[in-house]
Amino acid sequence: MLKKVISMALSMCLLVESVPLACYAENSTTSTYSISSEKENEDNDILDIASITAVSPKTVNDVLAQHKFTIDKIGHCFAAERGNDLADKIKGKNTRVVGDNNIKNGPDRLIINRDGTKTFIQDKYYGDITQGINACFENDVFRYIDGEGKPMIIEVPSDQYVDAVELMKTKISEGKIPGVTDPEKANTLVKKGALS
Template sequence: MAKTNQQILDRATDTSIANHILGNSTGESLFQKHQINDRFSGARGHGHAGELMGDTMDKLSLKKTSMEGNSHEKHGADRVVNGVNIQTKYYSSANKSIAAAFENGVAKYRNPDGSMMKIEVPRDQYNKAVKAMARRIKNGEVPNETNPQNAARYVKRGALSYEHSQIATKSIFDRGSTIVVDGQVKSVSFGQKLVYSVGSDFLTGVANTVPTVIVSQVWYYVNARWHRQDADEALKGAVLGSVKPILVGASIYTVSSQFGGSNLAKSIFKGVKADKITQRTAIGVTAAITIGLDVVDCLRGRISMQ
């Protein structure tokens, strides 16, 4: 494939990725869908972080997923994975996480057939949460279920531990971040935020960029074969060509999310919500990536202004 054709494809792919992140085709940006406002503010932000990372890991596992929590439907599902309704509960203990799914001994989150939705809990609470659910079944609190041995059917192991979910609410742009674990205040290091906050955003960016990249690289492969390129070479080009746009999408999402959710950004853009700041940041980062190199080449006389 000619270099100019590859450049056109790269530009079109980067634009498609940006449109997907910014919501230009749906009207709702990924930042709104992922409840960035709630994640980086308020006492329940870690629950949203756990919910988002759970969705990300399921996507990377090639499961069919959708996030429903942004609708704030009372007793509705937070996520749907392969047709299974999931409600995410990230509390300080397994008993509290499971208890949050009940009210006066009655399950609050139910499927259309009356059965109980699966409850997603912090990764480190899973085993105790299954035991807590078994007790609820034994007490007759789980609808359409009488066997405590089936408790695991109603509990999903989360992608993050309780402590890590709290770290995921802290932006790398801020200093002096703290969390509360087991009643104790703990300082959050730069390295911890790099792994659990930035790392979570990067993987989320990857998971939400891959579908767009796959479409573009399938086109690359078909076009290469149309121009009689060897099948192995065409496949190699498509695979290698997917790396850059995935990194671009993940970088746009990560930088925008981290800055938009930071106290630094809130102090600069007073009164503006995190999701709006992330969108503006994403536009700037996208522009820098998509036309930045052209601007440099133009200033150095390598290409014309036109």
Template sequence: MLGASIYETSLKYADDVRILGTRGHGVAAERANHIIDRMMGKRATLEGDDNSKNGADRIVGNDYIQTKYCRTGGECISECFEDGKFRYEHNGKPMKIEVPKDKYDAAVKSLQDRIERGDMKDLGITDPEAAKDIIKKGNISYKTARRIAKAGTIEGIMYDAGTGVVHATQAFGISVTISFAQSMWRGERVEDALSDALETGGKIFGASLVTHIATKQIGRTVVEKSLRPMTDYVTKEMLGSKASAKIVNTFLRKSGQKAIHGAAATNQLSKVLRGNIVTMAVTTAVMSSGHIYDAVEGRISGKQLFKNISTVGAGVGGAAMGASMGSAVPVVGTIIGGMVGGILGGKASKKALDSLIEDDAVSLFEILKEVFTESISELELDREELNFIMDYIFDGKELPKTLKKIHAASDRTAYIENMLDPYIDAILKSRPMIVA
């Protein structure tokens, strides 16, 4: 599931890189209006990514729409004409022109003036009132579109959250299904399996949403530009246009888009690679946040932190690679490829690091066993009493947390002894009194 999440976020990153351009707010407006229309239950699709000349940016229902988000309503309309002729038509009829909601009245007035001058006679439009049917009021304002295109704004984060919820919901559904199946295969009760699956799904949903938002926000910063020379070198100099086209068209075919070649293919693959780099970095940071918190609180050592983050990073990289390779297989290839890549990457890294760095858990467990043995050696416990205390102290689910608390203690031996005392007292109190 991790690999599939990275893969999808990388593609979204590549799609939205255009938001960084000089007309990035126009792209942001297309995307934002599209999301809002979909949320309102309208049948809407994005069409502008194919860059066809004078083609529609969006289709909503049966309406072909060209989005124009300019500084004034008059400029929105001026961009719709070339050499005195209206540029955007479909089957002999003018497309809808979508303008900022705060520029709507001015845009209508500007088009009415054009119609009165006869600028749309070739399309059979002579009535100025027709302008109200051609101009479509956008869902957002010009200012909002510009703020979406910038990093760190509330509008931009809300936009990224809107696209991320869809992505994270898919990750939630798949992770719940896989987790539930695994629990049932282990023989757990349905109630427990469902509870564990929902908990796992919730964590995946949160991590996917945070990763998606952070990745998209980084894509609007100088980081995107700084990575471009490296990824351009890989696609243009190392792979070449033919290999790049073959790889990138695998992605496009899955999303139903037309194949591209030449410079268009190398540029698109370069964007996807940058998306992979940023997404992997963000995912590693999100997944490592718990380890970092443990280190700050003193529950794990610096060596353990390094080892944990290195293992997470290798798992993330393996998952991303596996998902990309698996994307050639319809539907399940990305998911399975990501799972296998993540497991192999993480295991390979851990095996290599195990030979260099001993886990905190290994050394702490030895301390726990030593103090435990000394504490009970004089009690002459029977089997039932021994099992009672071991069930609590060496509980499989709680043991990792217990070891972290021991690590954080200033006096680990004293901490373990204090931890054992209540259970030892309970055993002693339960023994029958000997009356002389």
């Protein structure tokens, strides 16, 4: 019984947060109402929400996945990962979002190329491209290195691409990217995203 109560409470918390408050307003044409009938309606609503969630576990996952997009200051980054992933799929690429595992300095997306090689991508969608490029460095060293020791590709908003390449050239000439010494390689390290 306790598990059911906890399950219903958790389901309510997740679903209530994603439903606009106006949905909870009650339209009543009469000026009097019964407290017991209000309580019954409330109990039925809780049971309906809990039963929908119980019947479809995917619902909870969908609610949690959509909640990521509403997180202040970083929700747009999650949306950019999904949007760029979809754009690459439309282009026929074998791609998927892998950043949901939150591994430190891990990739956000993976593209499996036709020859079987893997391309790891880190999305950096910031309002200011200087912040985006600077976020790629920790203690003045490039932090996104794949399992083979190569730098991952940094995907930036399409309208910030030119500035991102210039900033990356500067970082390369300052020796901040291990294994990369030619500033002209910046255009291979920075990818123009499908979104702005």
